[in-house]
Amino acid sequence: MPENRAAPSTAEVRAFHRTLSNWGRWGERDQLGALNLITPEKRVAAAALVRTGRTVSCARALPTEPSADNPSPVVHLMTGTATEHYGGDYFALAPHGFATTHIDALCHIFHDGMLYNGYPIERVTAHGALELGIHELRDGVVSRGVLLDVPRALGVAYLEPGQPIFPDDLERTERQCGVGVEEGDILLVATGRWTCRDERGPWDSRERLAGLDASCLPWLRERGVAALGCDGVSDVLPSRVDGVVLPIHTVAIVAMGLHLLDNLDLRRLGEVCGAERRWAFLLSIAPLVLRRGTASPVNPIAIF
Amino acid sequence: MPENRAAPSTAEVRAFHRTLSNWGRWGERDQLGALNLITPEKRVAAAALVRTGRTVSCARALPTEPSADNPSPVVHLMTGTATEHYGGDYFALAPHGFATTHIDALCHIFHDGMLYNGYPIERVTAHGALELGIHELRDGVVSRGVLLDVPRALGVAYLEPGQPIFPDDLERTERQCGVGVEEGDILLVATGRWTCRDERGPWDSRERLAGLDASCLPWLRERGVAALGCDGVSDVLPSRVDGVVLPIHTVAIVAMGLHLLDNLDLRRLGEVCGAERRWAFLLSIAPLVLRRGTASPVNPIAIF
Amino acid sequence: MPENRAAPSTAEVRAFHRTLSNWGRWGERDQLGALNLITPEKRVAAAALVRTGRTVSCARALPTEPSADNPSPVVHLMTGTATEHYGGDYFALAPHGFATTHIDALCHIFHDGMLYNGYPIERVTAHGALELGIHELRDGVVSRGVLLDVPRALGVAYLEPGQPIFPDDLERTERQCGVGVEEGDILLVATGRWTCRDERGPWDSRERLAGLDASCLPWLRERGVAALGCDGVSDVLPSRVDGVVLPIHTVAIVAMGLHLLDNLDLRRLGEVCGAERRWAFLLSIAPLVLRRGTASPVNPIAIF
């Protein structure tokens, strides 16, 4: 039973901040982190994957109703309706919402008083993030996307909330799907979260969520993953690492400069991958240009 | 002087609602309008344009400060800073904002009590748009993009606020750039708006803005444009059509089912097109999945 | 058992719109309704009740966390903290929230296409209420307040959710407390709602809530109540009147022009009334001056 395997110790996770660090790798003033692994050539090769012209969203609809896994819903109000001369509206949201599909900026997570690349956390002020803001991604995140649909490889509908994914689960999924994660890829990991929610109803996902065990961190670094997305929050919850609530978020973002996409909906993507019998595609992610912001809601589009 | 040419009469514009109509063309229950012109084959051909792997945003940063052309700025507040354990924020906006890059849903504009395809405007309620909402675009708008940089073709830095663009201006630009607008293309028209603003300061753009004369409407229909974007609002303001404030918006959206992108920033796109000596590219637009919404802020990404 | 008594029939409630109407009573263009019953002399007499100088709030804290009885919490965000040079914040709310202490403007409720005093509902537009907006109360609502603490008179800690209050319950409470409701009074009716919530936890209060039976409507009119407040929403829920969800709201607001205060917290007021052995006091209510608004959160202050 994979669940019984121990997570790395607190000391091991702490050591990752040194051994997996990308600080300085792309210059002292770098703002992009592992996105630097997406070269123009990589993008050209990714575009060459487009063969049937099908597109698929990887986003959930913005959650406008409160629920156990979404205590702070998006406010959506109409400002123009049938009685006016136009349809108009207004919305308000905290993009890091627990059920909102979003991409974290690298300024989102702190460790030992530092941000990625050694910027001091004091750069994240009440006037916004003066370094590593989401606007740094204004030209989009476009590369090859690879979906690893772990429940499919394990022959289940979904992972149990709280079930960790280990590196060999990722590799088994690669082998079964005939796809290999390569440098510059955007890796999307499916845990079956929304299928589980449909079946069992919403639960407080801050307490239990399937996701990557901290032992996946060296694997992500080794493979040269450029950005990581998940239908959960990438981290398994609880993390099983004493005193480290979110080891994947912390090491990936702060040490590795790896952007994370949380709360994707990968069900339709999985269906299309199955139907097309391929698990790699052109993936285009276009964060809103919110200066000094810490995240953006997104609608990542896979193009086959 | 093109400015002296008359705009179509009110009666002519009104007739466009009949002569240019796409109602029923893609079925009685169609929600996508002219986006139906983007076939899978079109997308595959567009992806084949990716040769250098460069990406360029067509969005302005979300305007968070008030100005003459942006009376209702985006609210952006930080919820987590250096004194907390993370960087977090919150934002609120009306996506149709006069300086916000956004895509209009087809429910945005009404004519004679009707929406595109004959849906009654009563379908746009205080609980959202029950037809033609922005969520219908959840799988993205991906096709060949073509930039027509009109000031460049006319040898000026920018058009004057209020200056109309006629079909022969569009065609002259096509010839000079060696590009032709084809069925299923997303057409982006640059007027030099932001260059003008940089030079002269902001002005109330609801009163004067360069854009397409209403006589371009048949041209757009003929060419099979799938979506239309502009650094202004596509319409020239004032429209010079008696009693019709926004003839392009009204006929394009309601009669033709043509999605409009407003307030793009096309300056960097123009530079890259010039440097790459080509005015066509893969364009990916990913509206947020806001159920029953009337628009979405977007960050359209051109891929070369 | 009072619960077994029948509520008025649908026809009877409908008749109240005619028999209890105040339309035209204070002029064709009246905007204040029953607040006209608060004369300057009434206010002077109310101020003469101030004898000990004690003040008590009748408001709940604005609910910033979601709960079963508050699905849309108030958003409260800090914009200035220890790292800045000042403390600053921002908040957003829908004042009619189910757990928010607020006063309804007379434009809040519609009946047969009409507002109070015969204004057509078309005056409530997407640009705000052109008649009967909350700003009409800019000079405050100041009069004698009377608390009728019904559970106290019935010898219980709180009424059961769904339990109706009848006119004779109100009169029994008057007799027991030695107080009589008079013309121009602001009547506050306690049901023990928050004590019940503390004991049993929150429930969906839209489904069941103690409050006035529709048979209280003639009594309110007869007594000349100027404004009515409750720790619930004045209406008993369900109303037990076929096809009329909120008979008190509908008849009181639309026919009688009676302003309602919802979701008060009357526990401390009850304690002070008990300690002071009097159930009447000077009451000051100061709605925010929101032009064309439909309600305001308020903090009514009782002065003893």
Next chain:
Amino acid sequence: MPENRAAPSTAEVRAFHRTLSNWGRWGERDQLGALNLITPEKRVAAAALVRTGRTVSCARALPTEPSADNPSPVVHLMTGTATEHYGGDYFALAPHGFATTHIDALCHIFHDGMLYNGYPIERVTAHGALELGIHELRDGVVSRGVLLDVPRALGVAYLEPGQPIFPDDLERTERQCGVGVEEGDILLVATGRWTCRDERGPWDSRERLAGLDASCLPWLRERGVAALGCDGVSDVLPSRVDGVVLPIHTVAIVAMGLHLLDNLDLRRLGEVCGAERRWAFLLSIAPLVLRRGTASPVNPIAIF
């Protein structure tokens, strides 16, 4: 010319933090500051001033349109209109807005790392103010109010933006109006700001505004003022004190624990005072109960 008189020096203002301090005066854990000067007896005496029963608002309407003196307007949106079954709305605001009538909580201003009464500024967190929040005023601020209408005493329609008010201006106004500011009073100082704005149009009030010279601080302490309100921000702007932008705000709030009311509209109050020939009245201020908030919009009501 009073304008030519020098303001106190930076060192003198700094010394006020020691010489005018109320820290510890009402206990180590005090949260109310100078509001402690409002005794129950004071309130009883204030209520005895009610003789004609007239009420007057001291608030401006919430500013929902942007202007030179209000760059961040209140957002006000309708959620229910004629097409729905009710009138409903939503609003969002930063209460410290430059044209919004509000009362500052004592946590609003910092000095040398400290809040009023010696609380460390670290108590003002991204989760709200853990000390001195606006909810401490939940039972209202009710006392005798005194209006000093300085332009009236000086025989002008309004003070010039930037014109300082000195203690002898306050005393001249007292003499002319036959009123004396006493311990426990809420002092309202009119500068004629909105009359000036009506005549000249809005200007950036952060740069120039009539208000109290820093030399008024000892006077305020000596008289035992319990709360201070102004149609400006109490401070004259610029302050003419080197390196101290807001000496009144800083010393009054941090050292003296004096609550400030900003952006009142005192025009109608002045008219009524003139008509009633008295400049003292019962004043009732009821901040919203926003837990841990730094301010509240208010509508202070004067009762004559």
